Amino acid sequence: MTAIEVAGLTKSFGTVHAVRDLSFVVRRGAITGFLGPNGAGKTTTLRALLGLVAPTSGTATFAGRRYAEIQHPTHEIGVVLDTIRFHPGRRARDHLRVLALAADIRPSRVDEVLALVELTDAAHRRVGGFSLGMRQRLALAAALLGEPNLLVLDEPTNGLDPHGVAWLRGFMRSFVDVGGTVLVSSHQLAEIAQSVDDVVIVADGRSVLQSSITELGGPAELERTFLELTTAAPASQNGALR
């Protein structure tokens, strides 16, 4: 069962080719790591998948539907992107209340997700005073508001302390254990190797490997494979590295 399908995706910004003819699938009920060096086109791919940018060509769909075609996207798909920011003068709880209202989510869900990410004590504080780790947890709380069964997480461990990273790993595992699907991008290989079932490695805007961790020969092999594949990409074609 395919949860996400990216097919021949190309996105250019002027003369910069951020993503070129990228194709991969994310299977349902698994954690898929989306890996690549900085500038490989990971974030652009996720933005195209989420309807924030229009692909130059190709498609990126959720079970055949573009993000914009989904009636209530936050009820199906939870998203953490590092471009999601917060109004510094707004309280954490109000940030979530705004999103809940817009998505027709019951108000009591706001306090549930705050408890889930352990932000209950900070619920009435203005986000301007939050640490990076707290913001990351608030972003995750927002992603979970609509009780989605699919999560798209872009570098979710940024700013999390070791406790937070371990918590997130456990959370993702229990999320897929009950039938959920996770696509998580990262450049932290050691962390990802322990967390994911499948990997998609991109370099230079192209998919260079799609495999399960088992096929790869276990978590220990991920780094070697990654380095081998991503350094093989010729630097002269590195249009995405601005």
Added chain:
Amino acid sequence: MMSLVRAELLKVRSSRDVWWIAIVPVLVSAATTASFVGYATSAGGPLETGEPGIRASMYGAVFTATVLAMFYGAQIVTNEFRHGTATATFLTTAQRRRVIAAKAVAAAVTGVVLAVIAAAVNLAIAVPWLASLGFEINILDPEVGGVLVSAAASAPLFGVLGVGLAALIRNPTVTIIVAIAWLFFVENVLMTAIPASGNWLPSGAADAIAGNRAVDITVAPIWAGALVLLAWAAVTLTAGQAVMARRDLA
């Protein structure tokens, strides 16, 4: 759509900006009331020379409400880009035109609130002031009430205008500069060069709705002014929606 509008209004209420919605209009209204009443009561001013005098002294409310409604309307859009909340907003509601439409409604509501504040401050200052000069002001007098009601009618449309303009431009600073340049410079130059053009411009339309003929430029009837302003708001909003729908976002 209703829940989207409520979400937009909660955004306005739940940020610290809400204090600017409360305090700034009071201060600006006080200043404009003083200047318009001062002008109306000056030697050779409208109150001495004739009929539109009362209207002229009440016009500060329209001026304040429309200008501020446009600025606040613009902010409802530009704040999303200034603080990076646009991504979460458009992930929650992928139909960007609907988001901008909800913002337009929120801006219109904000415009009404601004008009009420401006009218109240205007009356609180102008009535005793004019009474002390021997001009008895009755709020129920159509001359007075008409101007204040027109403020409440024009301000929402200026709020929508602000949303449309901001959706077209997106950058907070550039949006405010364009709005100020348009309201205080471009329109004045156009009206000075071609007086009749005032009938076709947003501020001129607000004058027409208020029945403010003191400036001796606007001759359009109230309904014509309302139609002109409605057209400006609708065209700007539609253009803003179209541009926002196509744009790549972070």
